[in-house]
Amino acid sequence: MFTTLIDVETLYAHLQDKDWVVVDCRFSLTDTEAGRRAYLAGHVPGAVYAHLDEDLSNPPATDNGRHPLPPPEILRARFGQMGIGNGTQVVAYDDMNGGIASRLWWMLRYMGHEAVAVLDGGWQAWAAADLSQEAGKVRNETAVFHGEPRREWLVTMDEVPSLPLLVDSRDPARYRGEFETLDPQAGHIPGAVNFFFERNWGEDGRYLPSEQIRAQLQGLLGDTPPSQATFHCGSGVTACVNLLAMAHVGLGNGRLYVGAWSEWSRTPGKPVATGDK
Numbered sequence: 001m002f003t004t005l006i007d008v009e010t011l012y013a014h015l016q017d018k019d020w021v022v023v024d025c026r027f028s029l030t031d032t033e034a035g036r037r038a039y040l041a042g043h044v045p046g047a048v049y050a051h052l053d054e055d056l057s058n059p060p061a062t063d064n065g066r067h068p069l070p071p072p073e074i075l076r077a078r079f080g081q082m083g084i085g086n087g088t089q090v091v092a093y094d095d096m097n098g099g100i101a102s103r104l105w106w107m108l109r110y111m112g113h114e115a116v117a118v119l120d121g122g123w124q125a126w127a128a129a130d131l132s133q134e135a136g137k138v139r140n141e142t143a144v145f146h147g148e149p150r151r152e153w154l155v156t157m158d159e160v161p162s163l164p165l166l167v168d169s170r171d172p173a174r175y176r177g178e179f180e181t182l183d184p185q186a187g188h189i190p191g192a193v194n195f196f197f198e199r200n201w202g203e204d205g206r207y208l209p210s211e212q213i214r215a216q217l218q219g220l221l222g223d224t225p226p227s228q229a230t231f232h233c234g235s236g237v238t239a240c241v242n243l244l245a246m247a248h249v250g251l252g253n254g255r256l257y258v259g260a261w262s263e264w265s266r267t268p269g270k271p272v273a274t275g276d277k
Contacts, residue, residue, distance in 0.1 A: 002089060002117035004248035005207060008125050011091055015045055021083045021140060022047040025056070025094040025101040026123060029182065035094075044093065044126060045134040048082050052237065056103050062156055063259030064266075066182070066235035067103075069154070075111050076145045083140025086113065086147070093119035093126070097205045099197070102240035106256060110154070111147035118244060121206045155230045155257040157264065165224040166192040167231045169239040170261065177274035182234055185265040187272040189232075194276075195220050197233065197241035207248065214249040217242075221251075232257035 002010070014020050024047040026035035032053055039049045050056055055078055058070030070078070084090055090108060092101035098118040108116040119125065127133075160166065168175050168188050175194040180186035188194070199216060201207045221229055226246055233239040236258035243254050264270050 001115045002091070003114055004117055004244060005120045006091055006117040007120050008129050008131060011044070011119060011126075012129075012131050014089070017089070019087055020089045020091065023082060023090060023092045023101075023104060024049045024123075025052070025092050025104055026096075027052040027094065027100045035100075038095070038123075040136060042133040042135050043138075044123075045132055046138060047093075047134075048138050048140055050082065050092075050104060052100055052103070056100075056107065056237075062154060063236070063263050065259040065263040067237055067258075067262075069107070069236065069258045072111065072147070072149050075107060075149075076147060079108065079111070079113070079145040079147075080143050083143050084108070084113070084145055085143035086145065088113075088115065088143065090116040091119055092116065093122050095123040097122050097198075097201050097207075098241050098244060099238045102244045103237045106240040106243055109253075110150055110256075111145075112150065113145075113147055121204070124205055153253060153255050155232075155255050157257070157259050157267065160189060160230075160257060160264070161191075163228075163230050165221065165229045166257070167220065167229060167239075167242065168192040168194050168261070169197045169231055169233040169242050170194070172196055174234075176276060177272075180265075183262045183265045185272055187265075187274040188261065189264055190271050190273040192232075192273075193220070195242060197238045200241055200245040207245070210249045213245050214251065217246055217249065217251055226252040226254055228255075230255040230257050232260040234260055235262045236260045
């Protein structure tokens, strides 16, 4: 069972396995159909497509961010439509080193499904390896997905002020409030510290050695137990990269504030901080 990362060679060796499902999560915030177009032009053979807005988000249930978390009944239905049952090994990939695929990884694990991994290096690694590709849309046979949410992994906005550690996973310049292109205000939640999700991988797009990631994250956590660390970003998507990295290096499972900066910044009366503190 693969539960965090998987390499292209291993995925290729399992493409014919009936109990494996591959999900292409490519997506662009600036062109929301770009990922679907790229998928239709060429993808890992047998992969189904998951759209961030349509499949990995839903009208508000627990939050009011840009990419709200679907309720459990919707998640069960959507995973089943992808062909994911409780015995399925899932592999998710994108072209952002897991920036979108890690959201699906987190959602499945939130619903109790452990056998899900993100493709290390993503679509670029697959293409660079000159492995086979397939064009067009794939539909899997619908499966029955049973799962219950791990509510303790989820943080809502009213809990934020009392959190022992809140980690903002966005670009440092956005955290400092130097610019904001997506949300109503620039800045960050007072008290949040910054750990940019892209610090988890190297120039080749693959995740850093485990000992290096672990040292970085332990420096971030300090005396806070990993289970009490809460991560957020702009809309509860790329923060999942940091949660994936924590699990991958054996630090355990943190928590996710899905509403994130997009919810906080549009809520009247919520304080906003700028700068490095």
